[in-house]
Amino acid sequence: MADSQIPHLKALLGGRRGGLSRGRGRGRGRGGFGASHGEHEAIVDDAVRGTDQDAAGSRVSCVELGYLDDPYAKLFATRPSTRRLPLLNRGSYVRTSAIDLLIDRFLTTSPSSPKQIISLGAGTDTRYFRLRDKYPNTHILYHEIDFPMNTAAKLISIHQHAQLHTKLTESTFNIVPTQTSYYAPSYNLHSFDLRALATSTAETPPPHLPNLDRSIPTLILSEMCLVYLPVTxxxxxxxxxxxxxxxxxxxxxxxxxxPILPQDAFGRTMISNLATRNIHLPTLHAYPELGDQRARLRQYGLTDGSRAADNHFIWKEWVSEGEKERVAGLEMLDELEELDLLLRHYCVAWGWRDGGANGVFSTAWRDVGEQDGG
Amino acid sequence: MSIGGSDLDRAITQLRACRPIPENQVRELCYKARELLIEEGNVVGVDAPVTICGDIHGQFHDLMELFRVGGDVPDTNYLFMGDFVDRGFYSLESFLLLLCLKVRYPDRITLIRGNHESRQITTVYGFYDECLRKYGSANVWRYCCEVFDYLALGALVTGAATSLTPTDGPIAENINIDIPDVDCDIEIETLNAQGEIMYRYARNSDSQSSAASQANSNPASSSPIAPPTPSLAGVTGTGATSSANGSTRNDTGAILCVHGGLSPLIDTIDKIRLLDRKQEVPHEGAMCDLLWSDPDEIDGWGLSPRGAGFLFGADIVKCFNHKNDLSLIARAHQLVMEGFKEMFESTIVTVWSAPNYCYRCGNVAAILELGEDGSNGGFVRRSNGDRGGGGGGWVLGSNAGPNGTGENRRLSSVLGDSMQRTRDGPGRRYRVFEAAPQDSRGMPAKKPVADYFL
Structure with missing residues (x-):
């Protein structure tokens, strides 16, 4: 008979085997800062591959249940999807739709002028392909940066599915099996460790990013990516x-x-839970509240606007009543108090420089409400 | 194989070690449990003293911690308000242990149904998968679900004392409030897992107000403890509402225990008794509401964001308590970070007994002890008679909700003064505890892994 060694559903939901993820949990790729300790590298890479696939599975769960409309999600998932808990589906929904909203406003402001998006640690994210469908006539120059293991896997998925590679090029999509980067007029996959950008000097300049445009309005996206790196x-x-x-x-x-609010009971538990998986979030401690996130954006030089809202606020204020009703009707959600806690501990922060007033970001995000205080 | 007598004790021993019992024993156990539960009414009568517990959710090691803090069965009488299964790693072991204890000591332990004791919910939230994984088939899950259908929908606790016999525990460190003298009527006491007093609230004493105000009390919560007037005494029918410890004439109303809350279809407890409960939890209707509803700071009834049950306000609770001669509704169902939360001038309390819920929430848990009032003729105090029992007393949550005086005024205008003359509530001792230490779980390979958005 089975004994108590058999893991619980939740453990499988996490999709983690063993505790060697070394700084990479489930979720979208966490940026191209790869393993640095030789002997762990293979194991770490394996774990990362697993977590990246698990992220794809999360997206599929949301899509299959009707939370998100994303025909590409399942193309990047190589494992059969596992149904996620309603609370996690709801959280994924809020996160994705919040970022979608900000990007939509950006792309629809002066729609005829070209725009650039740089997604850090993009992993299996499908956003480029969704935007291509949604804005077929907008000139979007898209870049993803991730470490080679993730970009290679992504290229293989793209190669396998005509639905994906026909979005990239009219001609034949050719890659070699070991290829980790891809450059095209609208979509670019750069494979390198993001930390290389921090250590560059005059002698060792940062890596060349083909096709990057120095002068068109550019949106940089970090979904759970920079949070794993030291503040400096x-x-x-x-x-x-x-x-x-x-x-x-x-x-x-x-x-x-x-994430935010590391100091309350939920936040402390989150930090200690993640620590047991060797995941540390240095910037979480540096920017514990919404106000710290806003100040941080200004420190980077994004001084024409800096805003922040937690996901609880976003669900309440950004999602229309009709859409709330639709989403709430998808699954019976019993974990309301827990969902509240979870949503309050993640935020979206956005800041910009564009000369203010009639600048593209100032215009795009003028009416996007942020949360008071914090 | 039969599961009577010593077999049952063996099963209990095995389950206490967090090891599942064989499928044939589960079948036998569930059969016996059904025979027992079918005899219970929809609302089980329970005599104080009793310790009331909220959600467990398969957190087996924390259930063991609960028994350590609250006393073991059968030394302590327990009333579990449902949600034994789902979410945690050990729903199976937790529920089967409770069920074994129920069969072994039927008068010492009461189990009522939570919204997770349902086929539909357990297939989403983990119990089904856990059974499948641990037994290789859904049989055990099916046996358990058949038991779920027989669980009572509520319990009515009578004979609870209106004040607590003070514990002789030390005062916890870092407590900077006045702890009222033990000679006062103790209405509320909060103890930590070591039995140290974290908070004590006395009725009708000089020290109570300072203790209350320093414990961030609010006007609405303190209003019921205004000095007793003849009319107040008259309503309670005892004339002894301010009596000292040891009165045998304390008369608190009964305490209704239910997993979720009230239903717009139910205005008397007798109507609960008339429901046909032996079925899967329906998607709507009175039975569904009792298991799904939540109190909220609203007037009257509201739609529940959970998609089942309703929200109900203070006016609903006070009306219901008055009409049914209740002093308190105890319910579970909602995570509260402090383990318990009294609302609506202590007419309803949420008790939550799953610490660090889902290994992620960082909350503490609580259990609620009600003492006996000594008027149960011939009732023999058990070996743990030092818990509860004794005096007379009243009410107030150390973490009462943000209800203001406005509610009080509104109620008196809507319901008339008589509605405010609620019965004296029982003396309430909350024992607050944290999650069992990690090493006690003895499962390094199965470290709880909580999900985050990474």
Whole structure:
């Protein structure tokens, strides 16, 4: 007979085997800062591959249950999907739709002018393909940066599915099996460790990013990516993007999706739970509240606007009543108090520089409400 | 194989070690449990003293901690208000242990149904998968679900004392409120897992107000403890509402225990008794509401964001308590970070008994002890008679909800003064505890893994 060694559903939901994820939990890729300790590298890479696939599975769960409309999610998932708990589906929904809203406003402001998006630690994210469908006539120059293991896997998925690679090129999509980067006029997959941007000097300049445009309005997206790096490293990375890759006068913005409130009971438990998996979130301690997130954006030079709202607020204020009703009707959700706690501990923060007033970001996000206080 | 007598004790021993019992024993156990439960009414009568517990959710090691803090069965009488299963790692072991204890000591332990004791919910929230994984088939899950259908929908506790016999425990460190003298009527006491006094609230004493105000009391919560007037005494029918410890004439109303809350279809407890409960929890209707509803700071009834049951306000609770001669409704169902939460001038309390819920929430848990009033003729105090029992007393939550004086005024205008003359509530001792230490789980390979958005 089975004994108590058999793991519980929740353990499987997490999709983690063993405790060697070393800084990478489930979720979207967490940026191209790869393993650095030789002997662990293979194991870490394996764990990361697993977590990345698990992220894809989370997205599929949301899509299959009707939370999100994303025909591409299942194309990046190589494992059969596991139904996630309603609370997690709801959280994923809020996160994705919040970022979608900010990006939609950006792309629909002066729709005829070209726009650039740089997604850090994009993992199996499908956003480029969804945007292509939604804005077929908008000139979008899209970049994803992740470490080679993730970008290679992504290229293989793209290669396998015509639905994906026909979005990238009219001609034949050719890659070699070991390929980790891909460059095209609208979609670019860069494979390198983001930390390289923090350690660059005059002698060792940061990696060349093909097709990056120095001067068109640029939105940088970090969904649970920069949070894993030390505060000073993140500042240096941002400076490299905002002053080296982009001309200092280029309108630019950063959207962060990160946990907050590390000091209350839920936050402390989160930190200790993640620590047992060797996951540490340095910037969480540095920017514990919404106000700290806003101040941080200004420190990066994004001084024309800096806003933040937690996901609880976003669900309440950004999601229309009709849509709330639709989403609430998808699954019976019994974990209301827990959902509240969870949503209050994640935030979206967004800041920009564009000369203010009639700048592209100032215009795009003028009416996007943020949360008071914090 | 029969599961009577010593077999049952063996099963209890095995389950206490968090090891599942064989499928044939589960079948036998569930059969016996059904025979027992079918005899219970929809609302089980329970005599104080009793310890009331909220959600467990398969957190087996924390259930063991609960027994350590609250006393073991059968030394302590327990009333569990449902949600034994789902979410945690050990729903199976937790529920089967409780069921074994129920069969072994039917008068010492009462189990009522929570909204998770349902086929539909357990297939989403883990218990079904756990059974499948641990037995390789859904048989055990099916046996358990058949038991769920027979669980009572509520319990009515009578004979509870209106004040507590003070514990002789030490005062916890870092407590900077006045602890009222033990000679006062103790209405509320909060103890930590070591039995140290964290909070004590006395009725009708000089020290109570300072203790109350310093424990962030609010006007609405303190209003019921205004000095007794003849009319107040008259309503309670005892004339002894301010009596000292040891009165045998304390008369608190009964305490209704239910997993979720009230239903717009139910205005008397007798109507609960008339329901046909032996079925899967329906998606709507009175039975569903009792298991799904939540109190909320609203007037009257509201739609529940859970998609089942309703929200109900203070006016509903006070009306219901008055009409049914209740002094308190005890319910579970909602996570509260402090383990318990009294609302609506202590006419309803939420008790939550799953610490660090889902290994993620960081909350503490609580259980609620009600003492006996000594008027149960011939009742023999058990070996743990030091818990509860004794005096007379009243009410107030150390963490009462944000209800203001406005509610009080509104009620008196809507319901008339007589509605405010609620019965004296029982003396309430909350024992607050944290999650069992990690090492006690003895499962390094199965460290709880809580999900976050990473």
């Amino acid at each position: 490293t993140v500042s240096a990375i941002m400076s490299t993007f905002l002053n080296h890759y982009l001309s200092p006068s280029t309108p630019a913005s950063l959207i962060l999706y990160e």
